[in-house]
Amino acid sequence: MFQIALYTSLILSTAGLLFQVYRFKKKGSLWVPKLKLNLDLKPALFNTIFQSRLFRASKTRWAVHFLVFSGFIYLVFFHALDELTVFNLFQYYQPTLDPFQFLRNFAGFLVLVGCIGFLFRRSFNTRINQDNKIKYKGIFSIILILLVITSGFMLETIKIISEPAFLEMVEDYSDLDEETGLDNLKIYWKTHYQVSFKKDLLITEDTLERGRLLNNDYCLDCHSKIKSAFVSNAFAMHLGKPANFLNHYRADNWLYPIHYLLSFLMLVCLPFSRFFHMLLIPFASARHKVTDKYFQKKAVFIHPATLAACTNCGICSEVCSVYPNFLITRNKQILPHSKIESARKIIFTAHLKPEELNQLQLGNDDCTMCNNCTDICPSGIDLQGLWKTLPQTLQKMGYPDNYTFVKDKALQEWGNKESEKEQATGAHELTENLTGRVYSFENCVQCTICTNVCPVVAYGGNDNDMTPQQIMNLLRLGKKQTAAGTRMVWNCLTCYLCQEHCPSEIKVADIIIELRNISNQAADRLKIMNAADKANKL
């Protein structure tokens, strides 16, 4: 059965891997131009083995992660695969011998502590928790690890206390029976190896000493002191009465398959769960940044495999420059860890609601390209490359950035929706409200100085429509929405020359900026409306 399970899981895992590779290739061909892989191996190696990027990002998180990583690596290579590794290295190898017994426990302990650390962080980290959907992502993998480790410890514990196992061993490796002092050995093992016997045994110094001698003769070659299995031993010591019960039902026999089945499950899940990051991060951190070549070739995404390397750790969001934007708009798609999740959805499942897409466009628009997230990403994903390419993708999907949207929109269409918008705007929005108050622009004396000093008017040519003064006049004529839809409002450099030169001291630039806010809001609404229209038609 072990063999069947092993091979099945190996086959499944390989199949999964192949599938993923195929998927990346297929999706990749949709989104990414054919570029050489162009790998840079040194940092990748470094990052893979020592998680150097994570170390740079956060020492504590690195410490916790490294607990799991190192423990896990040990367990995989020196426990699960012991037949391939330690057996060949050490002739005398026995899993119950020190240092192996101790190291196994220690490694398991490390993983256990690390995993608890993971869970702990998930409950207390502030920024990542802003997105509940992501908060619990990957928790399956953590729990699976926990289960494997716990089942391992439980198995060991049970084996320690198990009378039947003890008796089997005695039978296999000695010729002892009741007469030849089996009881003495039992007594010794009860005291020093925590075996739980049904029968009460009389413990005296004498019997214990005899048991010790028997132990030296028969057992010591293969069994180090049980104290070194400090986790399982501790469990065993505190197990108490249920031990007999477990012994009776041969818990060791059925815990063993549980343990390896869980382990195999992990293997199967490797390509489909968070475990996959173990393979993807090396790949991601080996890849070069998005270069201009991508843009020239009109590529719209970074490589899907790189994208999949994200572990939702949320460190990127902790350094995000525009976090305050999120605090006000509560648009999760501002935070990089949410954005990348959405990007993954777009590329792999393509199921995003219009509002979500719009939010993503808006959130991504807020990005200042400060590169903080990319710089810190422990997985080495070129996040900024993604943020740069994302607008093109979204535009193709019908969610252009607001500038393009407004530019392509006829002013007429803009004006037609004016009335309905009038109700929606201005509600509870904290602004200077310059555009809403006549006195902020009515003092215009039509001298056209603002227009004359404006670099956009001077160099804009066909790119521009209105002049700053005409914007003021549109406002006076009650055409706020039309004014908001003009290109001038979007082309404005906010250089404040107009405002500085206005003889009537009208806050021309501030008004134009406020109009751009209005225009942005209007564009958002229109885009959602358009999307809804489209959906309705379909």
Next chain:
Amino acid sequence: MKKNQHPVKLPLLVATGDDIVETDVLIIGGGVTGTGIARDLTLRGLDVILIETSDLNAGASGGNHGLLHSGARYVCSDPEAAVECATELEILKKNAGHCIEETGGLFVAVKGDKENYITDFPDMCKKSGIPSKKIDPKEAREMEPSLSDETIAVYKVNDASINPFKLSIENINDAVSRGSCYLSHTRIETFKIENKAIVYARVRNQISGEIYKIKAKTYVNATGAWAGSIAAMAGIHISMVFSKGSLLVTSKRITKRVISRLRKPTDGDILVPGGVVSILGTTSVRIKSPDNIYPTVKEVDYIISEGEKLIPELKTCRYIRAYAGVRPLVSMGKGDDRDVSRGFTLLDHEKDQVHNFITITGGKLSTYRLMAEKTSDIVCKKHRVSVECRTKTIPLPSTHSGEWSEPGVLVNDPFKSDALEDPFLCECEMVPASAINTVIDSIKNNGGKPDLSSIALRTRVGKGPCQGAFCSIRILSHLHDRGEIIGQTGINDLKYFLNERWKGEQSLLWGQALVQSSLKEMIHCGLFGLELV
């Protein structure tokens, strides 16, 4: 812009020497009544010439609130007129919707207004069948936040605002497109009367100085305040009384609805929104002659002091201009001119021994169509034409050249595509060169001569805050560029135009308006030295 919508081009009247132009009906006076009659008669199949001594809406038609009464204002003083207003309102809403903004109206009483008028008001409305609805003052202040906090009673009625310029332009455009003829700047010199009938009218083109005759079967005198002097030419005496009403235009629209004071109609108690501005009025001052009228400082201050009781903001807001109109009243009685008669006077001069001469005067903007209908009825009777009036049913078409008289009109698309090729000549009201060109063509089609004043009449040019300071010279340049003006007339035209604008500003120049006008004087007197020319 749809370029193919120009009015049908008329064969230009080339009248020289003793040439006689013949027609069925000669209408004198290009106000709303005159243009209304022209359209009415044309629709009934008559051939019409309309002459106007200056240009459209030069008299009271251009000097009023632009208010379409629901009738509520007259329920106490003149219930008959009230009913007329109510019926006409419905017809106009249906047929000339593009000239009308259905704002709705509020009648508002503030502390200190007479109690019994307030309490009687709803009953009187009911009697005349005019819908009105009582509104809680608090709620009213939510609807119109600028209302005084001393508001004590509010009634909602169906008042609406109308653009009288657009109305006249559309009426005459429709008449012309159906084959009638409009001659602006054409003045009656004399009537030739023989056998108790007018044989022909000698007219003079005010611009070219040409004199010629127009021979018609019937002559309609629709000259409003000048009805008396025209009638006198035919030897008929009409006793006219002139009452000047002044109005103020604010720089922004203060209320959404028409606001009237809930009291016996007097001065400064109506505020009518018109596009992006509000118009506050009026006064009632007896004057001797309807010529050369303008609002005085005293009137302006009085109107504001009355208006601010209703809407306190009127005290501090910026005013763009003031203008005045003359109510022509055929009066016999005494007292306030408002009491005399707001109903119209239709005189068939058959009784005065001139058979083919009709005078229509008085009345109000709200009932212009009815006045035109009644007048046309008489004309038709004289012509033995038995076609029913059709202005009740046939909607007034909307033409392109009428569009630009609308405040705040934006033909949106050109901005995106043609902004570069189509500069704004008037920046305040955003009138592009293409619009000016359309209007120039339309004026020329009607046989007129495009100049600053006639363009300003048909567009928003000069009506914004700068009051012609910047746009005048730009448009003058444009006219020269197009070759519409040749020779010296340009400067005189400019001076005349600026002076006309000035009449409307000089009484309310303080604060920012004074700043603007100082700038205007700096440009036109300081730099160009126009006062020396």
Next chain:
Amino acid sequence: MKDKKYITCDITVIGAGFAGMVAAARASALGLKTVQTGNSSQLYFASGLFDFLGVYPLHSRIPLKDPRTGLELLQKEMPDHPYSKTGLEAILKSFDFLARFLQSTGLNYVKPDKRNRSVLTAAGTFKPTCMIPETISKGCLLKNNTPLLLVDFKGLKGFCAGQMADVLKKIHPNILTLSVDVPGEGGDLNPTYFATLFEDSSFLKKLATQISPFLDKVELMGMPAVCGVNKSLDALTRLEKMTGLDIFEIPMMPPSIPGLRLKNAFEKKLAENNVHFLTQAKIKSPQFNGSEFVLDAVNQNMETQIRSRGVILATGRFPGGGLHAQRGYIQETVFNLPVYQPDKRSLWHHINFFEQQGHMINTAGVETDNVFRPVDTHGAVVYENLYAIGTILAHNDWVRLKSGSGVSAVSAFTSVNDFYKKSAAGH
């Protein structure tokens, strides 16, 4: 809590229009530590022509050939007019100072002549003025028979050569016109940007080619005043060399490029002279503590307390904000000085815009003593070291008299000199 700064200085000039600039120029030239507040954009409205006295008496409606004759009569008839307080010599001196000051910034003016100069304007009319930029000066060569080419530019609104030619035809029959399609530019041309194009040789060359067909037909060429911003004379001379014509600029409506040149010149030179300029700052609650003025110059984000021994009030009239008209009366906005004004609003304006005597409101303003210190209703000086200069002064309808720059310059010059003399004596 706004940022607060403290400055101590000799003299504060409130206002950055023409008069304020001259005052600051004079004060800094005399070595006074000067602070200036205001909005210099008012200079965009300046024609760049310095008038002395263009018309007097007003009802004559004839431009004065020689301003001195008008001045004599004016001094006799209008003893309250600012000119009556200074005399011819001070006026000429102030013009001279101004010319030298501007020369030092690279802006050349033609010094005053005994006769007024007639400058052709964009409306086709002539404006009598005294001192003019060199770029405009050749327009005064215009004689009846000089063949003249008037050039306008498509897209430059409010300037039409054809219209000017039409107006001028009566007195000057020999005019050709040309409307230039500006290469590389479409649609509206905004003067300030357009003017910078003239500083580019390749643009001038293209322009010269367009003019070339007219070269043998005319001797003189007039064009709108947009020939370069900072190096206007240089640009004009280059164009003259390319075409071989005498060229002059024609002032047009605001924003005026000659005004912009003045603005740039003043701003640059005054900054070099260490005049501390607080732009758009408003003076709030000025106080005098017996020895110096304490002025709070308030910005949106900053408050500057200025301590200054002297103050020059050059806030201008209504457009500059020095005077403010309520519905019933006129106020001075900074010190709330008494304002000479018509009794009631109905007297402010005449019903005829072009009324030959001018509008009465234009004579309103601050009355001063002979060195331009404001006086109260009893004729007593309000503050020892407070001066009012420029268009804010009463009894000077500068628009109609064509005396704006002259009064501004002479009042600025006289008042700063007076303050300097006093403080020199005091030290």
Next chain:
Amino acid sequence: MKLAYFPGCKINFYLRDYDTSFKSLMEKLGVDLVQLPFNCCGYPARSTSFEISVFSSIRNFALARKYDLDIITPCKCCFGQLKYASYQWHENKELKQRMDCLLADENLFWDGKTKIKHLLSFLYNDIGVLEIKKKIDHKLPEKKIVTQYGCHALRPFTITGFDNPHAPGIFEELINITGFKTVEWSKSTECCGNPIYTSNKNLSLKILNSKLKAASESGADHICTACTHCQIQYNDLSFQNECQKHNITPVLFTQILGAALGIKKEKLGEDRLPIFDLRVS
């Protein structure tokens, strides 16, 4: 002197040398810089929401306030935005309350006391040109240079109070003491085009080009900005296609002044101009 260093979003990854040389310069002048976890200044959000942009700035102020430090930034855009936000915060009570609430959520507060200084105004006003001149021990060669003031520091003057917005001079003064000679040009106070680079690249480059043209016509060898954004515009874009013909090299002000103050080459960043090796002592 101790100041909180506000680097702004772009400097770290797009103009690292500016960062390096700025830090060295401050060290040389005896200024301790403290790095705080600042967020974006809020300028980019001006386009979308007034509230966000002000909050971003105020949050930075609050962070600095926590350590009782004033802020210094080498970026004019950040400087202008922080000034603007502090002005709005002082003016608008409703806004103030909202900001207080938002800050309280993160256990922060701001009382309006933190000041924001730009590199140039700090050098000019707080240290003094004479003081710096005294420390200069390496005269640089007389290269001609034009300065670009940067819109957001200069305007609106009534909010930033940086320098005379029409005829500014502090930058020139600070450069002329190094041995470089500033040249007058017509466009020193105009925009470089960077703010709309992402949305309207065409126009942005047109404006940049016009500036480069004016700069080269003035006969300058170099252009210098003392603003991260403007500098990026010149550094990254002025060598692109159409801009190449103007022979103007952008230089960093901090490198010039640093070199003049005798700061070691290595401490001024990686990308240095060869002129630094040609010091005239």
